[in-house]
Amino acid sequence: MASRPVSKENRIPVILVALGSALWGTDTVLRLPLTGHLASSTIVLYEHLIICVIAIPVLLRARQELRTLQWKHWLALIGIAWGGSALATVLFTESIGRGNPTTAILLQKMQPLFTFLLAGPLLGERLTRRHWGYLALGALGAWLVSFGADGLLPAIPRVEATAALLALGASALWGTSTVLGRFLSPRSSFPVVTALRFVVAVPMLFA
DSSP states (O other): OOOOOOOOHHHHHHHHHHHHHHHHHHHHHHHHHHHHOHHHHHHHHHHHHHHHHHHHHHHHHHHHHHHHHOOOHHHHHHHHHHIIIIIIHHHHHHHHHSOOOOOOHHHHHHHHHHHHHHHHHHHOOOOOOOOOOOOOHHHHHHHHHHHHGGGGSOOOOHHHHHHHHHHHHHHHHHHHHHHHHHTTTTTTTTHHHHHHHHHHHHHHHHH
């Protein structure tokens, strides 16, 4: 049976996700040397301040759109900015500095599992039995890839366990932010949500 051709509209999101993943990989290479000289929160603060140079002009052009946001949308934005942008990136940076960077990067890929779990309560999306099977396989795969070289139940050093927990915390916050971003998508455009994510996170990082 011949496969259906993939339309241009369906290819573009896949290409964008692939490019984003590639950039995240190079981000870790640049972030790791900094952890030896700066605190994780300082690294993330400087990162956000640099991005704000681009984000603030975007928000200035979108003043009319910002006026239409209701309190529930601002709460979602605060969750994305303080949780997914500020705290999650600090946890991920700290995980890289404390343990094996490869483990942190692999556990970062756990965020879709948290997205699936929260899509029902927050967005009303129902998970089928197939989704729960994928969740279980994803969790098992993450465990094996991260720690399975020494067996199914290896003795994990405390330092490595701490780094893994930090990375999982970052993944949980990123997964939650994905759901909150989906909640905002009918109301706000992608450039505005992205710009607000970094600008609103700066006060949290200063604190």
